[in-house]
Amino acid sequence: MNELERKINWLKEEKLTGISFFMTAGYPDMKTFSDTVRELDRRSLADFIEVGVPFSDPLADGPVIQNSSREAIKQGASLGNIFEAVRKIKKDTALPMVMMSYLNPLTSGAGLEKNLKCAADSGFSAVIIPDLPAGESAEIEKTVKKPGLGHVFLAAPSTPDERIREISLKSSPFLYYVSSYGVTGARRSLDSKLASRLERVRKLSRVPVYCGFGISTPAQAALLKKSLDGIIIGSAFIDKLKTRHFKAPLKFAISINKSLGRM
């Protein structure tokens, strides 16, 4: 069992709502990125961090993450220096890390198998590949498991019950539920039926259910608290990093922690 799995299980046992923030690696620059992760860890404001490998053509992402990705690429972010940054962060923090990458950056350069081994070596516990739906490639799924990485799959509002069950059997250590139709980023409002859908997904899933896409305020988080095992916030958090300092994102993280009864 790796440290992410332990963390997820512990949260479940303690009946705590898990909190994760998604950050584009290297945005606004590698130092601010690393500093922010360290501060989140130091103040216990997150249970794990989802680290996004920037890609030029992120199909599942809205404008905020598209822009942060473009900015990070412009500054030279690549798998190599992301692994390097994470290795350094992991030396003095206990925060588990999940890598989010589209297939093309993940399979290029040294190739999928070596890249995944480097990811595990540098301290990542699991990967999320948004353009690899469950069942599309048994070969890639096998390659992810090889270095002991967890593989988190997504389920969406369009996913039929039977498939949700199947995906949850593959997904480890949690299932990532996409809150609504559409790409990442804030929505005017969340679907009124989201809470009841989440409860259904939780019954179907063999692993804890974390929800993301479009959750942007403490009030939204509080509304969903009883219906999920954890939340993942991306665009709303990254938006605060525009200031190029960790102060604003930390303030936001505190408000989320408060709204979920974690502070």
Added chain:
Amino acid sequence: MKNGYYGNYGGSFVPETLIEPLNELIANYKNLKKSPRFKAELKKLLTDFAGRPTPLFKSEKLSARAGCEVYLKREDLAHTGSHKINNAVGQALVARFSGKKKIIAETGAGQHGVAAASAAVVTGLKCRVFMGEVDISRQQENVRRMKLLGAEVVPVKEGTRTLREAVSAAIRSWVSDPRDSYYLLGSCVGPHPYPMMVRDFQSVIGKEVKKQLSYPPTHLVACVGGGSNSIGLFHPFFEDRNVKLIGVEAGGAASINNGRIGVLHGTRSYLLYGRSGQIKDTHSVAPGLDYCGVGPEHSYYNDIRRADYFTVSDGGALKAFRWLSKNEGVIPALESSHAIWWMMNNKFSKGDRVVVCLSGRGDKDLSAAGQG
């Protein structure tokens, strides 16, 4: 071979939200393909609306130059001015038979956008076309045509603001509303079943050529961007190994010649990207070839050596553009001009019968070719 794969290529590398809509589309399309009503309506539209069959024109000038028989498959004479209408009409019917109310499409130069907009009108659907801002400013005429046809043209302001971003924007819009909207993809790229479906609807090109020639051709030549006119010409001849298949890529956007295997826009195929996996910007004077990837079936044809792929530069295409206009009275699209230039610069034997796909007309290209 696994469903939706051509050798190692193809697949459905899309966000989970699209898996169910794609499965529905696969099932609907499978049924429609066998439905007599669907087939009858498609045939009627292709004949009466799109103007098929298109002629196969023996070019005396090209024949004399090459010392063999050279034919032009006149897709430029199809409604809206290119082969794009074959697929647009086919998929718009699929959308209507599947109960969808609106279609989403992407467009580069605007050829597919215009075809989709006009197919939407005739099938009674609403149409929304995503187009890069850069393309909008250099293809004003087609933007006006789409608007006149009642389509909403959405400017794409992200990234390169060209076809690649327009495809991404269209897919993102589809992810937001997969229940009511139908994504009418314009080339044989994207996730399964698109490469197969687009190829099926474009195969009318090759099937007509088969009927129009009294003897089988020896060479089929067509330009390849995403590769829909070429796959439509090639596919009906796939089993006939005596027919040489030749695809011509733009020098500045040659995915098969200069790319490596990668994944973009839902499919695994040859793709142009840098060391860290970031997609490269492409450049071609022909907007329809200005794309970083290629249909997965072409990648497969390349690997099994069923087809050969070459490149032609902007300069060559422009020369062919002028040559054909002056010598045959036909202004070819700059895309098709790539295929013509390759043909004009290669040796053939006396008994050869070469068919070049003239995928579209060149009226749209006058200013790009410096003739405006």
